Amino acid sequence: MKSDQGMTVVVKTVTRVSVWVILMYGIYIVFHGHLTPGGGFQGGVILALAFLNVLLAYGRDFTGDWLNIGFLNRVESGSITLFLIIGILGLLIGGGFLANFIGHGELFRLVSAGTIPLLNIAIGAKVAMSLFLVIWVLSHLQLEEGEEI
């Protein structure tokens, strides 16, 4: 990991461990959106911050090699299309646009509340990819020829 971009060795070592913990925490917040405070947007922001952590600690080149940016673009647009398709399925099956057409299940279980966990996952993926890709694109803009702030 010796490159001239990014931060010192201490930061890189800690990030190498903590990124996975942050990702796990973000996925927990997304999946339990119908039981505890949280949900799609909040979990998505945490996931985006995990990737941003890697971008800050290791620099742009390494992150570009580690993540496949084209795949992240597909995930972003695919997940929001999935959200809209679930909404239109609600329209076709009956009950209205974005209606809850799967069975509701019992209270307080993880698999319950119909389509809400699926929508949460779609929104979480979309928000995570969007935020990270916005910052990724902004990090490529040069201010002057060869000058970076």
Added chain:
Amino acid sequence: MIILPLFIAIPLLAAFLITFIGGREDRWGIGLSLAGVSVVLLLALYTFFMRNGDRLVYEIGGWSTPFGINLILDAFASFMLITVNLLAFTSLLFSMQYIRYLSRDWKYYALFMLLVTGMNGVIMTGDLFNLFVYMEIALLAAFALVAYGGRAEEFEAAFKYAVMGALSSVIILVGIAVTYSAVSTLTMAQIGEELAGKDPLILHWIGGLFLVGFGLKAASMPFHAWLPDAHSSAPAPISSMLSGVLIKALGVYVLIRVFFNVLGAPDMFLTAFLVLGTISILVGVFMAIGQWDFKRLLAYHSISQIGYILLGMGIATPLGILGAVFHLLNHALFKGLLFYNAGAVETALGTRDLRRMGNLTRLLPTTSSTSMVASLSISGIPPFNGFFSKLIIIIAAIEAGLPIYALLAIVGSLLTLASFMKVQRYGFRGEKMIEVVKQHIGAGMNTAMVILAVLCLVTSVLVIPGIKEAVMDPVVSAILDQSEYIRLITGR
């Protein structure tokens, strides 16, 4: 019944599919966006002509009224939907060639479909915060589209537009907060019902905050400063969308809904509309006369024509509302056409300065003749549609006992005529005969201009008494009849 969410779902699906499929060129972008807008336009025409007078309500997600968001389609909403989608369709036809000049990219079409979604959502929704969300969707797409060309002036105009837009959105948010604290509901019909029994001071606060917030979006007089920069620097099809429908769907339409259907048209605000409208008419025209940049002149005229619509709203008799709504449609048609002409001239000659254009009648015959049609329409010459709508507003002002406003409206109309005679004299029929064009105007651009020019003439028939009863009167009664609007939602 199942039609209502389709107005929002179809453009949104088109936008997301364009982003997903992507590709290196814009073929999928053009195809999907044209398909989406055509379907929505056909649905809008169907609901307006076949189910006219019917008021449809749709609850999203199956949640019943106090808990959920509902979509409402009455005559006024379907009238606006036709205007918005018609202009979007012609704008797409125009953009096919114009945007290729800037870049061969699908991103423009995705942003455009988001703009159409936002506007359709604002028109149809019955819930106040849902209106705020759709308005923000449309505005963010508009900010990005204004800056699409990539030149320095466009970024500056987009930044100023974005700051003004953010300021007005925060003011509207505070207005929604005050409304919610007073009535504990966000459905517009229930707000209307409950606000009738509250302290008038709350009514004035809410009305004042919404007047400032949505007035900024509609570019009425004290808040007009962002409009000349933003509308003149945007690419031509986007200028026509912004001037033609965005300031109307987000500004004027919401003002009519909030002040007539929710707040019940209190007198203080009607006077405010009268005064602001008249000031807009006069100041817009005065500042437009001295302009030599074609698009900036058109942008100042937009401020002036929105003043006519506000004047009609302030009069608040059925004739006044009829004039205002009719002028809304007419302005979308002829202002859109004028911006397309400006874009065509810019593509052909590479300049927007009126002093550098000359006699274009030989080289750009479609552009010259349609610009003559549009100039006559905006100046109010019979038999074009501008004459009838301005006449109705002036007659309504005289009948309501406000002759000074009628006189000022006539003065504004004369100055508009002078300004457009200048445009025709220098811009299209100047002395110097232009010999070469940089780029030929393609079929798409010509078709878009011809469609709007024909419609400028055809919509004059809406004044003929038989057709007026069938088509325009349900629209006017939908606006003025507050109790009907409330009973539509809560009586079910």
Added chain:
Amino acid sequence: MTVYVLCFALFLVGVYGILTKRDLVKIILSIAVMGYAANLFFILFAYKSGAIYPILTKGATDAPMVDPLPQALVLTSIVIELGTTALLVALAVRLYQKYKTFDITKIRRLSG
């Protein structure tokens, strides 16, 4: 009552920033501060004294809950302001590339 006055003061700080600051980034931050003030205003309206958070947990007692609707509205509003801020920052960076300054009094090529 003092909480509402302080919230209004925060809003005025944001408005002051937009009107008087010359640096583009400071204008963007002032817009963000105004947005925070508006969101805070919403939450203050929703509060009932002595109530608990509006989430149903296992074995919860039957206490009055705070109004959950403004909390959902504030979430939506935060997302919208995030989008606006991202757009403004991207525009500010591109403006610097074209005009070579962040000073808004020097970015005035459009006039008239």
